[in-house]
Amino acid sequence: MSAYAPTQGKAAASSHPLDPLSREEIDAAVALVRADARTGDRLRFWGATLDEAHARAVLAGAAPAGDRKVGLVVMDYGNDAAWEVDVLLGEESRILDWRAIDPRRPGITSEEARAAAQACRENPEFRAALAKRGITDVSLVMVDAESMGGFVPDKYKDRRVTWGTVWHRVDEDDNGYARPVQGVVPIIDMQTMEVLEVEDHGVVPISEETGNYDNGLWEPDREGLAPLEVVQPEGTSFDVEGWKVTWQGWEFRVGFTHREGLVLYDLTFKGRSVLKRAACNEMYVPYLDSNSTQYRKNFFDWGEYGAGPLTNSLALGCDCLGVIHYFDATVLGGDGVGRTIPQAICMHEEDDSVLWKHTDMRRDVGQVRRARKLIISNFQTVANYDYGFYWSLHQDGTIKLAVKLTGLMSASGIEEGEEAPYGRVVSKNVQTPNHQHFFGLRLDTAIDGPLNRIVEEHAEVEPDPEKNPWGNAVRTVRVPLLNEKDAAQRNDASVSRHWRIESAEHTNRYGEPTGYRLLLPNTTIPFSTPDSVMARRAPFTHNHLWATPYDPAEQYVGGQYPNQAEPGEDGVQVWQQKGRSLDGVELVLWPVIGVMHFPRPEQWPVMPVEQIGFMLEPDGFFDRNPAMDIPAPTPHCSTESGGESACCGS
Template structure:
């Protein structure tokens, strides 16, 4: 999408700025085109339906500044094949990896009825899907108690940091421009999710307005979550231990060169987590041989990967024991030793600041800052505090673009980690409803918060901006290892005790773990014998 320039107006024609690539000489259809970027860029006028100009692309480095036409007559001669597709890699896959199977002999513990209603242990919720947000989660309840009305990833912007025109226009809004639903993968067994899988399909429309079924765009499955809780009584040596089990609801998008994986995880302890994984291929440009750039990193001969950011916005519509909720900022603050209550200087107190009117705040890990969604009219019978859930915001770097830049004006939601707004129908889009070639974020979360509406003891929405600043590494090419970000919503005085206490004890009779030496004696003997004695002594201790 053609990001707007400073001199654009609402009447400016809609454009697509095309960045072109070639295939490797073998011309395989799955060739990694991003290893062969072309040094020119056509601009298509959507209104006129034709190419209106061709822009040259700078290929110089630090030595050339913003100069163009530095590549000579054969600007791509130094580019080489750099393939990710398994059939095209010159070395075969590693041979020492044995199969790992996820087996559930009695079937899954979840059920799905009415097409989208999921029940799993004490959790109940419905699954939604639309062209823009993709996967959404509705009417989330734990043991019958309402927790969240609606959960979704509202927006994502990817601004690039190369100031050389036309690269300065690169600012994708992957949901507002492309659509998380429109770009959702059709998932398949044994590839994207392991174990016993239930798939949800959705509906999209083509350019004629006709419905098209989006097959298997969301997968549902269970996975082991490691130890859920454990304690060994040091007097009796008896251990209480449970293995955690998580329910995973996942969708994967392919937006041009990048992949994004969103997974909602529902946990036995009442936690709800959003795991975001970024992978795929870097957006690349050509650079002359032997040159480097401060706007990115050379990741392959002739290939510059520009610095950029991935900034998401999570939309949380709570209903903790009802729709009337409050957001409280909670900081852990040192009590001065000069105060009478703290003569030894070891104390700190919690400073709780409720949002009275709509507005914003930022993460502060040095203050252990969290944001609690509470129902002030319902008190926990043990602590006396209002029942709640807390979000510990990810303290990521926010939007780096200049204060007066078009990039910043288009993505005001990325200026702060936390926004609190009063619920209104239709307030769904953090970056505004119309992001394609926008000049500013209009009717987005910045405008929602600017209303200065009363939000204490109201029907509210909490928004969280999170993400990463991606300064590329050579290891990110030709395909990027997943970069993982996890956000947690945790019960805070919502229950009267650990809600996972009733998870069954972890036992070998159920888990059926196997000693390697019993399964493969010849292999185990070779690996274990040299250190077996030392290992046993440590185990006994």
């Protein structure tokens, strides 16, 4: 059973400076830009973004209450120009600033991608290449316009260009991603929508096997699955007021941005601050195959497309199970029209097994507490892949993020019987390449206040034999990272490396700075050679953790505009060369978690969820277990078939 929470919490007009932009605000900002004499009639937009630094100033009383500052990225195709435009919304709405930027650099909009695909379908050279492969109905051909960073030919270096991956469908209901058109690569000018050229690397047979995944297509539905109902007869344990949530000692605000999608603000636990901001800040996906339709594939999915416009509407009882509270979200389309994504963010409670337990065998008595967690989630679809981001808050003060990867693997064509040295054959004439997914996170820390520092911790055997006569003495080694140049770190599970974020102002009763511990399990490293485009485009993936002092100009770990950027010109690896102090500052952590995806036939035609994540847990933040106040579970009885009734606590 699934149901809406008693208050559905559909966010209306903004009432707090950090509330996400409403559709009315987005439309008002766009109208100001369109009315300006500097713009032409062929405008495209890449996002409307709330200026969070200004919002913080409003909260602090340093800017007028009710004012909202919005940043827009505007492209004028008619004049080969692009700008960043700052708009003030309030009693006297107006344009504040107008800054020219390289017109090649803004991200690719869905509207542009659709127009580019249609331009290909209408192009004679493209149609001729398809005809060589027996494809004459171009209406059934899919073209994904993909970013070309690092691989733009010199002759097109001054153009805003993309390249297309091509797929064929046998009918309107077919899954085209199962039938790659190998060897055909159109290159498109995204301003003029001109197909500049069509590469043809040779004909490879197109798969005849279906890749559809409808019920009953592959085999009859599995029988015997009894209903599993999540019932909360007294309602949920959380309270929602607009975008503000309180639950089990936690208080925080839900946010949403064009670039990152779901954002959490101002997380406090039991009245003490933990994080100022948390989000998945960037996603980088390099493909590790040198074939003609794969070697260019390397995408900043957030920086080149944006998580906001790719966000799904979540379905009750399908994406979210239980008693659900939804938040709608609003995004700015490339055409300059604001649109609402219903049920973009899902929030619900889940049982999480045992929180703590002990049985005193001498007295034959025991106590147990059930754990519960609050999950705030959303899903993005980036062409073939689907990504779920599940932030969970726990009753012991722990914060976790689970990233769930599913959807369809990107495929290329292959000759029958040919080996796939850099991937895996998963269907007739279909191989899927090895690739990686890197998720660059942003955590603005506020452990017991705004001023924090970071300490690397690992295990080390005591080297002095006099102190370690039995060889089992192991120290916790703590290395303060007092300069941002020292804070570029790699995980090392062999020494149990983790990081402690400490308050610079408060200590616990043991004299230690209060803190939280950051753990990044099971994360990979890049495998591209150091001189490769992939390695040079995304240097932030070379480490698992970066740290910088807060600077409102440093917003995105991979750089402000990665599309057609000079590899490595912007991003955290550039900022941290300033060598700023990290000792008692407003600290921003940039953890990087990565998956090395070796494809499996079992992931075809659609992937079961693969998961990666991180954890932030109290470490000396409290003087004892903070979950001692969780009430004992109410006894519940169950009777197995043919057995006797058994009750918890009886």
